[in-house]
Amino acid sequence: MRLTRTAVATAAAAAAVVATITAAPPASAATSYVHNDCTSTDTSHPTHCFRIQFNSRSETTQQSDSGCLATRHSRSNDDGYSPNGASFITFVFGAFPSDAYGGMPTPCDARGSGQGVYHHAASAWNQDPYAGYTVYANTGYSGTSKYYPKADGIARNLSSGLKNHNGSHKRS
């Protein structure tokens, strides 16, 4: 049952995060590269995520399946963030292969994998039925913006001023 897996995964991930934070040497700015900012582990069924995608959507299917950052959090800088002032989490596009990440509708493929998310996205797809998200051109939720409604089955391209110029995103 998914709840059990999720609960176990949450506990494991929380432990891992704590371990990471406490183990991080304060002097060295260790950087980790993350494309799953949505669920506690990569295998805990990231089905309800806001996906920021490397490529534009398909105009025939209205879906996006390129490499993505999956998130469920407000992030005031799409470059990433420092959870503890010592280490830094950098957001990159990545793949969510269907066999390893069971459950994600139309998984993200490897196009754009490893590329930084900041100022490199072309579309977004909100698969979160519980929240809408707004993408902003600049960090700190500034500049021109585009709202992505709660999950409605449709991916949308970023508008021209936001394409390759995404600075932050906010859950609401």
Added chain:
Amino acid sequence: MSKTRVQAAALALAAAMAATVFTSACGAPHTASGSGTGRQLVAQAMPLPDARIRATWPQSRVEQGLAKGMRLPLQDYMLGYADVVDVENARDVVKQECMQRLSFRFAPEPSGLQPSVAYDAMNMKRRYGITDRAEAAAHGFTPPQAVTADDDTAAEDLELAREDAESAVSGWDEAMNQTCVPEANAKVGVLYETDVAGDLASQSYDATAKQTPVRNAVAGWSSCMVRDGHRVTSLDDAEGRFAAPKKPGMKPGRAEVSLATDDVDCKQTSNLVGTWYQAETVYQHRQITSHKRELEAEKAHNTKLLERARAVLTARK
């Protein structure tokens, strides 16, 4: 507020987990037809934002700071915050009733409870970065709405856990994605199927950024910032340095407040906001003339979308 929200989220999580455990223990089949379950989930009516909450929402005209009173022409064609909230909540009402009919629980936090940073996609107050000195002094580069929401990490974690517990039931995603989302799309409609106004506003920002008066104003702002001891060349240079999640109770440091307040002061000295606003006003009037038909069609579509949404919300009361 924060403590209350955490308590509310904790209670909701407990309820969601109890419901899930009950479902599993009873082995109730969550089939798409919902038939044969032998029981009915009791739907809790979604508490819509009341007048007290609506009073905290961003207004169509910026109320304070360097962008006070500013409103760009394309905003006449954009959905406002209250409109988007009504459509989202109407869609949620339809989805909630649909999920209940299929014997699944769906209790989303209504839209509008955590006010948006901006009134609409123009993001007028922060279109040219921070413009409110009082906010800069109090919160640095973080919008007040984000201070409330992002600080509340415990409540957010509990809410996400509640959502995960609620939707962990076998068949939940299929029911939502294959039946209830399409039902909401059909009964209420889809937000931003097209976004002509948003796309044009985005083009307006880009095009005017290249105009000489705006470039001169940005250069003037940058020189002013250098005089104040901050080496920055673009608006994002300043904001990006401090764009990190604020932890509970965390106040912006002196360096952030200094950069943020100097940023606003230099925008005032260079008249960056006024110059850019003027350039965009002229540019957008031209865009409206050349895209009148598409914009009017989108506005008519949005009017119908809102009518359907408000009919759903009225019927529910």
